[in-house]
Amino acid sequence: MIRAVRANHKGFHTALLQPGVNLILADRSNSAGDKDTTNALGKSTFIEIIDFCLASNAPPGKGLRIEALQDWAFTLELSLVGREVAVTRTTDKPGFFAIEGNTDDWPVRPTVNKEGVSGLDVKKWRAVLAWALFDMSDLSGESGYRPSARSLLSYFVRNQTAAYNTPFEHFGHQKTWDIQVHNAFLLGLNWEKAAIWQQLKDQKNALGALKQAIKTGAVDGELASLGELEAERLRLTTQLEREREALSNFRVLPQYREIESQANLLTSEIHGLVNANIVDKRRLDRYRDSLVSEDAPTEDRLEALYGEAGVALPGAVMKTLAEARAFNAQIIANRYEFIAGEISALEAAVREREADLVALTGRRADFLNALAGQGALEELTQLQEFHAATRMKVDELTNRITQLRQMTAKADTIKVETVELKRATILDYEERRVLWSQALSLFSEFSENLYKLPGRLVIDIDDTGYKFDVEIAGSPSEGISKMKIFCYDLMLITFARKRGLGINFLIHDSTIFDGVDPRQRAHALELAAAMAAKYGFQYICTLNTDMVPVDDFTSGFDYESLVRLRLTDTDPTGSLLGFHY
Structure with missing residues (x-):
């Protein structure tokens, strides 16, 4: 759980957070003009800072690593496996995370750097997060298609605009295997089946690339049937024997x-x-x-x-x-x-x-x-050259025939293994029914809480692996599309808590409520508060004040008590960082 978000500059507005719902509001002041805006006060930056301290990628010149934030250091105070720690990451040296607190039981212990500061590098900090939040060793550095702490975290800290397009992706053009592996892990399915599926796809794609290379000339040879190749090899073998006999009878005068x-x-x-x-x-x-x-x-x-x-x-x-x-x-x-x-x-x-x-x-x-x-000797040499050329052609044909046989056999093997994998995945799916059905029930419950009819979380298995979808009546509207993501994410954090995973926070930007009816906004915040209290997690949401559905909350729901930080547009000091850039 996140306790506080701090920075090393006085103008920064420190946020002290609590269990349950935490609202970060951007207020429009009475003195603000019609050309002022609450869109640059730091709501998205607040989420970006949390993600930054949780070991997100930090390329130079982007995000927090811009010239205006040079020499800034951000600190995240949080509890991991029941221990309070503080993690600090600087924009100048983003590869190191300073760690304060009790780390005795961590699988990776902090070490002291040249400056005498105890901490971890990116890889080791991610390994700690994998262990503490998802009860797994950090597999992201290993070969193959495996879940990583960072990708899993991105479903609980949606920190890109593209992350609000579909429930199952946290960035644009996310690869199919990435979607399948991580959503399978989060839904209690066998993610290893999704990984094997992708390996079979890779093998199939490699065969297709080889065939295309042969066809386009990138690889020597012509794509022909096995029968045509065998017939050509027989012709050349006969020619080779005639040339061999001519050479054996040849005498040089x-x-x-x-x-x-x-x-x-x-x-x-x-x-x-x-x-x-x-x-x-x-x-x-x-x-x-x-x-x-x-x-x-x-x-x-x-x-x-x-x-x-x-x-x-x-x-x-x-x-x-x-x-x-x-x-x-x-x-x-x-x-x-x-x-x-x-x-x-x-x-x-x-x-x-x-x-x-x-x-x-x-x-x-x-x-x-x-x-x-x-x-003459030169005639013998020419005969030998012809013979060698023919032998080379025979060898090339033999290799091509062997290759084609192997490709055909491999393609057949991939087909058989895909069918077998699908059958095994379906059996595994049935064996895990008690687990994943909880996720489906939670999604149905949450969507019904927002709308008249319950929605559906759909898990299918076809020839390409897991297929995921969510359905809520009236889906074509932008608001309902956003509520699909809200219900899915709320289900993920709730389901994770029920499974005993260490992840205990869910963070949304105000984008989650774009186009959403005020009544559904009110229901969503009240539902998040109820589930957070029931399952012991934290929901953090940034909003403009005018997006808060004050008139649609049920009687007794005190949203003001949930506000942890107010940013204002009176002047630059009212923004999160204390200045505009």
């Missing part, structure tokens, strides 16, 4: 390139001889054809032609024709002699080339036989 060059030269010569023979044989064919088709004219053929024409040739002409015949016969004889000579020469050339062809072909055959089954 040192003179390979010289012999290959000589064989190529012989091939070129052979081609030249063959081409020359083709040309000469075509010439032989033409010469032989000309001898067959060309005949000498008969001696009387010309006279016969003239006789047929009825022309008589004189004797002189006959003599000239005879001479012409003799000359023509000589020409033909000479042509026969020339063609015969050419034919003889061509035939001799062809025969010579054919003999050369036989000799060259034999020599080339010897060279080719020498090269058969053997190769």
Whole structure:
């Protein structure tokens, strides 16, 4: 329970708190103008100071760690496990908490720092809070998804605007596992089931990320079916065996390139001889054809032609024709002699080339036989490189097949484990019915106290874990949405006290009553007072005076006796810190 909130500056308005309801009011003075405001008097800062001393995160330049509050130290006096202690944290050195009081039975004992002050660092102070308020060792520093004292405290000290949006979250965009684990702890459910659920989700997400990486090329390979991969591996394995056999039969011939060059030269010569023979044989064919088709004219053929024409040739002409015949016969004889000579020469050339062809072909055959089954060193190297590349592909495929099988098996395992986890969680849920049903009953009771019909706190278990919801008739209105949070938080502190946990305070900012009908505000404050008195806890609420439903309290409810501190807008000294910044 919180006894007092102090600071090391004289202008600060110390708040002395008591069991039950404690109201911190921001008054509007009679002399205040229409441009003055009660929104900067320190109501939210008051809650922030308490949270600061309870080991909230304190990044530089934010919250209380601004330049205007340099050298400030805030002290929280409270009782932990029946012992009165004072905790002081400075804005300049927020990593150290000065501790005063009896700490003999604490699981972590304060130590003296360089300045001679006894205290704890952030981690150790949080461990003490976990032990004192929630009866657990501080698990926040361990691996895995576990409840932490700070997250649990944030449901009892709502210190952010986003904390008033939904009962189950204390900051915006809170992760699902965080919501499930901490609400399960507070509602008496098995939070370890929620942690295992998140571990299975992580494994599933990791598989999905790996598949996406393969698909987008971030990981080598292509996403294919197991059958396609096996078929490709078989093809490459066959190719690998052929390459292995070729390598085993390969012989390196040192003179390979010289012999290959000589064989190529012989091939070129052979081609030249063959081409020359083709040309000469075509010439032989033409010469032989000309001898067959060309005949000498008969001696009387010309006279016969003239006789047929009825022309008589004189004797002189006959003599000239005879001479012409003799000359023509000589020409033909000479042509026969020339063609015969050419034919003889061509035939001799062809025969010579054919003999050369036989000799060259034999020599080339010897060279080719020498090269058969053997190769140059660079060819062997290339074959080895091809073989190594194929082997690498086979190995990659084998790894990919193994990976795909493992991924498929893991995905199936996750599905089976999720189903089994859901079944085990439902069984555990039933075994804990006596415990969690108290929380549901309290919420129903509190909501009925504010409205005509009781609301419902709903706990479901589906394939993703615990699901929480609250229902009050007329939920769409802002006021009723805020009262869902009020009823839930009041249930949490009441339920915690019934379970014997050490947490014994609940703190709300005036935001909890935004848009709430004055009658429900009055019922809520009276209900908080009744439950605080019955179960021994403290309810602290900051309000503007004009939000206090004075006319709607039941007769005999003295709200004035619950006011522990009044802040005013008369001048800056009336604010919590004694000045405006």
